[in-house]
Amino acid sequence: DARVTQTPRDKVTEMGQEVTMRCQPILGHNTVFWYRQTMMQGLELLAYFRNRAPLDDSGMPKDRFSAEMPDATLATLKIQPSEPRDSAVYFCASGLWAQSGQGVHNEQFFGPGTRLTVL
Amino acid sequence: DAKTTQPNSMESNEEEPVHLPCNHSTISGTDYIHWYRQLPSQGPEYVIHGLTSNVNNRMASLAIAEDRKSSTLILHRATLRDAAVYYCILRDVGTYKYIFGTGTRLKVLA
Numbered sequence: 001d002a003r004v005t006q007t008p009r010d011k012v013t014e015m016g017q018e019v020t021m022r023c024q025p026i027l028g029h030n031t032v033f034w035y036r037q038t039m040m041q042g043l044e045l046l047a048y049f050r051n052r053a054p055l056d057d058s059g060m061p062k063d064r065f066s067a068e069m070p071d072a073t074l075a076t077l078k079i080q081p082s083e084p085r086d087s088a089v090y091f092c093a094s095g096l097w098a099q100s101g102q103g104v105h106n107e108q109f110f111g112p113g114t115r116l117t118v119l
Numbered sequence: 120d121a122k123t124t125q126p127n128s129m130e131s132n133e134e135e136p137v138h139l140p141c142n143h144s145t146i147s148g149t150d151y152i153h154w155y156r157q158l159p160s161q162g163p164e165y166v167i168h169g170l171t172s173n174v175n176n177r178m179a180s181l182a183i184a185e186d187r188k189s190s191t192l193i194l195h196r197a198t199l200r201d202a203a204v205y206y207c208i209l210r211d212v213g214t215y216k217y218i219f220g221t222g223t224r225l226k227v228l229a
Contacts, residue, residue, distance in 0.1 A: 043219035110162025
């Protein structure tokens with residue numbers, strides 16, 4: 001049963017510390033997404049990659065956030081330095097992009113999330 | 120990006136059908152309608168999607184208005200496990216990008 005995995009599941013850190021969240025997409029998927037979910041803002045798309053190249057990172061605060069895909073099996077989201085307002089659940093999702101047509105879903109498969117608390 | 124409007128919350132009795140509405144009056148001809156749901160403490164999961172015609176799968180049915188300005192997700196027999204936040208999302212055919220709205224929180228009563 002193929003799933004997106006995320007580590008750590010929970011992270012508590014102090015303001016100013018660096019935080020790195022990791023995601024293993026489903027094998028064979030060519031697109032990876034990073035979302036952030038808070039009570040106030042809901043689910044927001046931060047960035048997404050296709051074939052390891054960033055396609056859109058317009059939702060990501062550029063001064064402190066960075067996202068990379070060192071290889072096809074690992075995506076990382078880094079916050080440096082972290083701030084209390086970064087406290088949220090961060091979701092990674094992956095999918096297999098194809099031009100729409102018969103049987104094409106362009107479904108996104110979400111991981112369980114990383115709950116980040118910045119004190 | 121075209122927007123969707125959904126009621127904040129709905130209630131249903133167990134074993135009864137549920138109709139979850141979504142308005143998308145600014146939908147364009149190339150927008151697909153996707154529905155996802157988010158169970159408590161989990162990531163969202165795919166439910167169903169469609170373009171113009173009504174769609175059925177093992178989880179639900181999607182009814183799309185003739186003018187495509189609204190759609191309805193139908194759960195035929197709600198169970199307690201269907202309690203979740205349901206999101207209606209528009210996706211342009213040329214992109215993989217989803218813009219999530221606030222969704223509808225469905226409560227299922229035993």
